Amino acid sequence: MIFFSGKKHNISTLLSLSISVLIIFSTVLFTSCSKEETDKWLNEIFGMLNYEVFGDNIDGEAKLKMHVIDIGQGDSLLIQCGESNVLIDCGENGMGDAVLDYLHRAGVSHLDWIIGTHPHSDHIGGMDTVIKSDELSIDHVMMPQLPKTMTPTTVTYTDVLKAIKKKNLKITRPVPGTEYNFDGVTMLVLSPEKKAKYEELNDYSIVLKFTYKDVSVLTGGDASKLIERQLITLDYDLSADIYKVSHHGGKDGNSQEYLSEINPRYAAISVGENNKYGHPKNEVLKRLDKLGCEIFRTDLDGDIVFETDGRNISVIVSKQ
Numbered sequence: 676m677i678f679f680s681g682k683k684h685n686i687s688t689l690l691s692l693s694i695s696v697l698i699i700f701s702t703v704l705f706t707s708c709s710k711e712e713t714d715k716w717l718n719e720i721f722g723m724l725n726y727e728v729f730g731d732n733i734d735g736e737a738k739l740k741m742h743v744i745d746i747g748q749g750d751s752l753l754i755q756c757g758e759s760n761v762l763i764d765c766g767e768n769g770m771g772d773a774v775l776d777y778l779h780r781a782g783v784s785h786l787d788w789i790i791g792t793h794p795h796s797d798h799i800g801g802m803d804t805v806i807k808s809d810e811l812s813i814d815h816v817m818m819p820q821l822p823k824t825m826t827p828t829t830v831t832y833t834d835v836l837k838a839i840k841k842k843n844l845k846i847t848r849p850v851p852g853t854e855y856n857f858d859g860v861t862m863l864v865l866s867p868e869k870k871a872k873y874e875e876l877n878d879y880s881i882v883l884k885f886t887y888k889d890v891s892v893l894t895g896g897d898a899s900k901l902i903e904r905q906l907i908t909l910d911y912d913l914s915a916d917i918y919k920v921s922h923h924g925g926k927d928g929n930s931q932e933y934l935s936e937i938n939p940r941y942a943a944i945s946v947g948e949n950n951k952y953g954h955p956k957n958e959v960l961k962r963l964d965k966l967g968c969e970i971f972r973t974d975l976d977g978d979i980v981f982e983t984d985g986r987n988i989s990v991i992v993s994k995q
């Protein structure tokens with residue numbers, strides 16, 4: 676605010692001063708527009724302007740956003756592009772409302788896809804609550820096909836199936852090599868293999884690669900080294916700029932070989948503070964470090980949002 680006090684100004688001085696102020700004000704308003712917009716949506720999502728930005732500057736529109744939602748020990752990712760929204764996992768039982776709250780703050784009332792990577796409670800626990808919400812419309816659900824012997828009988832799992840049925844949704848099974856396209860993004864299914872039989876439920880995790888222009892994101896639930904080796908053998912292009920680290924940074928996955936194939940610029944680990952599993956494991960952090968990759972963790976950084984215009988990537992975290 677500018678105040679005039681005590682001094683006398685002649686008309687021409689006042690006029691030229693007013694014009695200068697107007698020019699400066701318009702320039703500030705114009706150049707800070709995208710910053711203001713960023714502030715606005717971050718304020719809505721994070722509830723306050725306590726955030727930090729890393730990575731590239733994005734001048735134009737950041738069309739693709741990946742949110743790693745801080746829901747403690749578990750996974751919940753929101754991928755947005757244009758009007759399209761994909762939600763991958765919903766955290767533990769009792770986290771459904773926190774996920775819904777985040778979606779609400781992010782202005783999401785429609786999901787093109789809701790994906791349960793595999794039926795462990797830290798991934799699908801909150802999924803029934805999210806599916807049942809009256810404030811959310813959902814087009815498609817994807818969950819892995821399991822052999823009868825592996826199908827969980829847990830309340831967590833049956834609750835999700837009931838919610839899906841109640842909303843008249845059908846489950847789409849992942850078929851490797853299948854691509855889904857929305858708003859310029861390609862979502863490619865990499866795993867699990869159809870009719871595969873694994874000993875661990877984690878290995879049925881749906882592994883996905885999202886590509887928007889020059890930028891790609893790899894996500895993979897809790898798949899272990901067995902799947903990693905399989906994906907390398909199958910000769911998929913696993914390279915990705917952003918890697919959502921599998922199994923919360925567990926060392927049963929995230930082999931050096933696999934991480935080198937991905938060679939990410941950024942890694943995001945969804946992990947609970949002081950969790951009983953000791954996630955993320957030091958070995959995995961060291962392997963990622965070796966690749967010169969920048970690591971973000973929900974236990975230290977809170978919610979993590981990657982945004983890109985298809986070339987540049989910026990990373991915004993909700994706490995420091």
Ligand SMILES: [Zn+2]
Pocket residue numbers: 749750795797798896897922923
């Ligand atoms: Zn998990």
